[in-house]
Amino acid sequence: MTASAGAWYRVGTVNVTKNNAAVTGVGSSWQNDVIAIAIGDFFTLDAKTWYEVIAVNSDTSITLDRGFEGSTGTNKAYAIVRNTSGTILTRIAGQVSVQFNQKQLFLDELRTWLNSTNASEELTDSHGLKRLIKTPRQMIDDAEQAASTARSEWNAARDAVETRAQTAYREAVEAASSGKNTVKYDAQGNPNVMVWINKFNSEDVNAAILARHGVDFQLGTGVFPAFIKNGVQIRGFWCPKYQASNSANGGCSVVAGVSPRTYVNYDVAKALCTNKGPGWHMLANIEWFAVAYSGLAFGEQPRGNTNYGRAHDAKHEVATLSSSAHAPGDTAHSAPCYTGTGPATWSHDGTQFGVFDMVGNVWEWVDQLKLQEGQIFAPLDNNPDMPEAQWPAHECYFDSSGATSGSVILNSLITNRTGDLGDNGNGNGNNSNTWRTTAKDPSYVENLLMRQMGIEPPTGALFNGLLYSRNFGERLPVRGGFWLNGGAAGLGVLNFYYDRTNASSVIGFRPALFES
Structure with missing residues (x-):
């Protein structure tokens, strides 16, 4: 609505009829203007002939004091001189009303603008112009x-x-190792220094071990099972160079010079590995022995932190202790070492580019193997995707030489169970003996896969370490031994004491990777 608070009112146009006192407005607001047209105001078309307004009927209808004297016409310009409605006080009141209405209009527009979800809204400026404002x-x-x-x-x-x-970083590691090591970054962006383990035939590695050490491991023929993934051969796998450690990005890393990550149970360790992304998995028992056999084919058994920061059988060989306050061999304190800080004799192949700390430091969970009520369960090859409930059972039982405790005897059944069926606890009886001297009951049928997995020792087996078991409940394996085990640690040590919930300061793990 256009307002007029001046002495003259000229809003819109009018239609007039000769000799008719009725005037019709077009676009006018005679009755509801801020200063309404009033009886007694003067109407004219030409400022020569004047008429008195005797009635204001509506915004578009007024009545004159006599019939219109000019010619009939439409959309005529006109003027109404405020006589009655144009007093000073009325005009001031009208101007105040105009200002108030303009402010109210602005406030209404402002409220709309403030609450609008549109990209822009119109606001009227002080000159009456509308502008689109964001x-x-x-x-x-x-x-x-x-x-x-x-x-x-x-x-x-x-x-x-x-x-x-x-x-x-990756290029530096690869250059330093002539391509034997690399750095793989996982889904969390964590670095993992890895060692490539090439596929090998069982008979070839067995022949190399026999030629070098005079021992026939009876590993059979064909591709070693670690290099068959769910029935399909693979070129090899990436083995973690070091035990897993904490990572700044969450999850875990595989780097040198840090404390190994411990206090993780079997399922947490496995999840930390698989959460690293496609192809990542917890190092399998069969992969552990692929590394162990390939190392033995080229060198000697590795040593490690087995005597409070030093090797028990070569005490001059030391690593950087996690605690700076204690010396190697100080038996009054725990003594894990920083990963990979021992000499090359602590790697699987005796070089700086091998897999470190497989012997001692902290135990390591290994996957794809368990002892259930004294019986071995494991996939037939390297298959981390196989649900644990589908792992095949094998005719390999960990019997006991005694009714309550004793040595492990590989058997075709359990004759001495040292605890209650279904008991996953740490009570009742334990069995242990040197792994390479493990006895076999006459009814036990020797099993190639059990030898390949480091469970059944061949005659004259070399690997150091003890075999531990509780042949009741569910037991998940740890390998390698830890910093105080001495001669009980080694590549051959297999510990079936713990259930899957066990988490302690002396058990860690390693994440392995299939090539993409």
Whole structure:
């Protein structure tokens, strides 16, 4: 609505009829203007002939004091001189009303603008002109988009820097090891130094061990099972160079010079490995022995931290202790070492580029093997995707030489169970003996897979370590031994004492990786 608070009112046009006192307005607001037209005001078309307004019927209808004297016409320009409605006080009141209405209009528009979800809304300025103004909601959206763009650009720049740093680290490791080691980054962005283990035939490695050490491990023929994944051959696998450690990005890393990650039970350790991304899995027992056999084919059994920060059988061989306050051999304190800080004799192949700390330091959970009520369960090859409930049972039982405790006897059944069926606890009787002297009952049928998995020792077997078992309940294996085991530790040690919930300061793990 256009308002007029002046002395003259000229809003719109009029239609007039000769000799008719009725005047019709077009676009006028005679009755509801901020200063309404009143009886006694003067009407004219030409400022020569004047008529008195004797009635204001509506915004578009007034009545004159006599019939219109001019010619009939439509959309005529006109004027009404405020006589009665144009007093000073009335005009002031009208102007105040106009200002108030304009402010109210602005407030209404402002309220709409503030609450609008549209990109823009109209606001009327002090001259009555309407302008499209961006709404606060749109300003916020634009600011958020700008911030998001800035974050994306920052992240891209950071990722580019990180990628260059990661590439430089990987290339340095590969160059230093002549390609024997590399760095694999997982889904959390954690670095993992890995050793490539090539596929081999069982008979070839067996022949190399026989030629070097004079012992026939009776490993059979064909591709070793660690290199058959769910029935399909693979070129090899990436074995973690070090025991897993904590990571700044969450999850775990495989790097040198840090404390191994412990206090994780079997299921947590396995999840930490699989959460690293496709192809990642907890090192399997059969993979452990692929590494052990290949190392023995080229060298000697590795030593490790088996005597409080030093090797029990070569005490001059030491590593960096996690605690700086104690010396190697100090039996009054726990003594795990930083990963990979021992000499090359502590790696699987006797070089700086091998797999470190498989003997001693901390025990390691291994996957794809368990002892259930004294019977071995394991996949037939390397298959971390097979649900545990589907692992085949094998005719290999861990019997006991005594009714309550004794040595392990491989048997075709259990004759002496040293605890109650279904009891996963640590009570009742235990069995242990040197692994390579494990006895076999006459009814036991020797099993190639059990030899390949390091469960059934061949005559004259070399691997050091003890065999521990509780032949009741469910038991998950740990390998390698820890920092105080002395001669009980070794590549051959197999510990079936623990249930899957056990988590302690002396049990860690390793994440392995299939090539993509």
